Amino acid sequence: MKTIKRFEHINAKTIDEAASILKAGNASILAGGTDILGAMRFEILPDYPEILVNLKSIPDMEYIREEGGMLKIGALTRLEDIAKSNVVQAKYTALAEAAHRTASPHIREMGTISGNICQFTRCWYFRLPDNRFDCVRKGGKKCYAMTGENRYHSIFGAVKGCVAVNPSDTAPALVALNAKIKTNKRTIDAEQFWDMVKPGSTILEADEIVTEIQVPTPAKGLKSSFIKFAIRKSIDFPIVNCAAMIGKGEARICLNAVHNKPYRCINAEDVIRGKSINESSADAAGAAAIEKAKTLPGDRNKWKIQLARTMVKRAILGCA
Amino acid sequence: MSNDYKPWTWKVPEDFKPLDYNASRQDGHDKVSGQAVFTRDVTLPGMLYAKILKSPYASARIIKMDTTKAEALTGVRDIIRFDDPDIRLENTTGGYCSSEYNILTLPPTADFYQHPMGVVVVADSEEICDLALSLIDIEWEEMPFILDMEESLKPDSPKIMPDVLRLNAAVKEPNTLLTKKTDIGEVDKGFAEADRVIEYTFTRGPNTVAGIEGMACVAHWRGDFLDIWQHHASHVEQILSNPSLVNVGLSFVSLGYGTIDADVKSPPKERKDPLLPLCEPNRINVTVPYQGAWYGGISWLGYSTAFIRMATIIAKRAQNRPVKLLFDESHFYLTGDDAAIYKCRIGAKKDGTITALDWHVVGPVGELHIDKTHESTCIHNMRNTQEWALINHGPHVCFRHGTQCCVPHNMMFDRVAAEFGLDPTVVALKNDGCQGHDWAWITKYQEENGFPKRHSLKEVIDLGKEAIQWDKKWHAPGAKRLSNGRMHGLGFVYINEWSWMPGRQFACLILRDGKLTIIGMRADFGVDTESAFRYCVAAESGIRYDDIVLQQQRSDANTYRFWVPGGAMGITRNTPQLIVAARQLKQKMLEYSVRPPAPPMFPRAKPGQAAFPGKKTNELDVKDGFIFEKANPTNRKSVKDVAGSFWGDDPSIIHPVVPEVSGLTLDGKPHPRMYIMSRQAHFMEVEVDTETGEVIISNLVCVNDVGHLFNRRGAEAQQYGGAIMGLGRSATEEKIYCPKTGVGLNFDNINYHIGTMNDYPEIKCILNESHLGYSSYGACGIGEDSGAALSGITAGAIYNATGKWVEEFPSTPERVLKALGKI
Structure with a gap:
């Protein structure tokens, strides 16, 4: 296997220290490392950080607690801990299940919630080693x-010409859970957190660091x-996934892996909101979800439209 | 007839039971503790590292190469370009890909994405190698590429891979490597006799090996002596020392099959500049460390023959420093030889009797696609036509091999069963036989040649059907929807075994101090054939299993070696010689027991006495490390005490050469043919999600008739591993190329969806012992069939579930949705 290029590894003691290093440029965050180290080893990008700022050396970044009517999850909380958390499983089922279905046990034991939401796209043109394709996402x-x-x-x-x-x-x-992402600079609605920003996937500024995930506790009756x-349940990235929160006249449904950012x-929400959940209403909502879907040249992704419709339907049925 | 060599008639030693699950494994500690050293792990003092450029293009040529900046980099010791005089001869030969062409050693042209080519950098570290490679300025000329074999077959296609040596003299310009037609019986007559002729086409996409250990070779010259740590165990001494055997290509030699002339009907042109010997054979010391994920064996590593020669040349230039040559891409540059279009016609009667078949295959492989069907059925009339042209996929090689035979074989039974509303197991049994003979004929052959009267296919089908409750669950296609909304289906495949012949090997037994050493170089790649070797020698010699070890990783003498590939061929090829040797050794121990040892070295010492004075050898026996009197077992002495006193003058080295099988008859007349009579059957239960196309495998039963079972643990591991490999190939594995650039897009273990154990249910492994193999005690192999036969099992199961055929492999959800008309 190709050797990874040398880099400086700095154990940050505080978020402010980490942010100042990032601000100086040529640095990147190291949390669980499951994404950044692979990206560096295979040299998928034109430029590489000379410094990795380790956040794991900052105290109190791993926690799961309910406080002030919301679930607070430290940015460095490992996915496996979220998946196994009793409170997350009981009240924030979609998040527990999503964490559980991420990657494999080994990766979940290393990967963090903040890393999972900040990861690079998996587009194979983008990811090919040695920066093989200088695609639009790389400039x-x-x-x-x-x-x-x-x-x-x-x-x-596409978003800005990219269909990853x-x-x-x-x-x-x-x-779906109407969460917020707290950083060292602001608190962002989850729905606004992602975008096609070269080469990353979020609207975070260069020296901005996710510090906490905040999920409002669902009202009673919301599921x-x-x-x-x-393709393989054991490890693979999603072809399509979907989360839903429905009940009490409310409905929030979000697909992913179907667009540049969570969709x-x-x-579909309009169709199912206030209705009783059954096969028929869920199917109608699934159909509504893909009304604006379209294939790319060659129609090779046509199957994903069928999958998206089915995932929406089943996510809704999961809230019954 | 008493001298006839028939290992299947050998009497199984008393109390011979298959090796227990908890028996010691020689490789156990190394692997469990993480101390196992694989070839890529080998590190020597002062070692240099070498890495090869890999092509970023599917088809391109190096126009200019400037290595100045790389040469100036601190730590770079050598750079070998494609036009270096030391590599010139190598570059016209290369290493094995198939019987039709080779992959060149270090060419200036790239024939596929990630082709190892162009230049090698030698440096103090891997890191410097990587950096130096990135500093080499290369001007490329991109050339046309072709990914579709039907396109490549056209006479007006652009010529691709112009520098590759075509080995078949009958090649057609620009790209056709092979066209052939084989008829067995009277095919047209067979079709005329059919009640119905069924036609269908299916395709198999390109897949690749499961090898996770990238190719590596360490070479170290000590004056005229050469030490090699290699990645597999082909006949490396031949490759390095005897260029007359590699005059045209390394293909057959790399497989250890013999010379290049074997089986080549149209001999290729002789080379003007034959390869040079690199080292004298008796000065080469070979070490074969542990090998990783070797599924498919030497065939996919065939290129490493060229790789080893290159490492040797690089090390020579390194002036006494060892060099480790590395290729970073472990296996994705290779493509399975089943990637093809199969156009099939089957003639059949209403009762399932197949009267004729005609398969036209556009794809690779020199072997016949009807081979397995001919070997394992009574079908009289067969035709196989084939066209094979080069494409820029990377070389098509044989790994998890036989898929190109097994899949059309089983698709045929499925299709015939579907056509007439029959159970596919019934159709398979209806046509069972060997080389056109029905089972009644085979039964007569069995009787006459010392085999038990057994019907292997019936046995494995009965066992498998019972285990999966086939008769209870079988239903018409598309007829059973489960309460979870999914469609229920059953699938079945079968095939005969590959490894059924005894071999002639060159291992050696040495008894010293009551401990037995088996010497024979081979590659340990995890299938635990080693325990079976130790066990059969223990059973036959009377030495305790735990007192026997296998010395296999290093050969200074280059003499003692086992047949290399896997567990299957390991058992069938190697145990006959080991058993003969163990028997000879036992006889020798008995002879020691009844005669006094040699006179002592010192005249004043008291002369020794026989351990069992006055006894005859036939009055004694050996068991559990003790020699004892049969009539009075309490009169016993340890092997150590008896044999040890003879060590000084007779160290008990046994290495018999065993003959070929002889003495076969039929109707009392000499009959030279052997028939593969053992069968393996696999059964699958699936649930098809018709909204997503997902195929959930809920139950899998593998029944393997191994003839005679030596090592249950090892055999079941082969069933398990083979099944997972086969299922992956049937359902998910596919190399995907960019249609616009020819670049491979999923050449990594995230995007290439190889099957894993976590993706499939617990497999019920059943082993049957029919004793119908030709090897020791009637043993045959187990290794290949699961991986190959299961490579198509999803098709029949999906059909049974949905009533629709998925005609492209792998049968991905996308293809299932298409078959269902959902997209």
């Missing part, structure tokens, strides 16, 4: 997937669920 002029092999790509069109999808499992759960379709299914 190039072309999206190779648009006219190339795009069976796993966006069914809701967001691969996070926890992201749609956070959107949430998460469902994922992947809130407003149409």
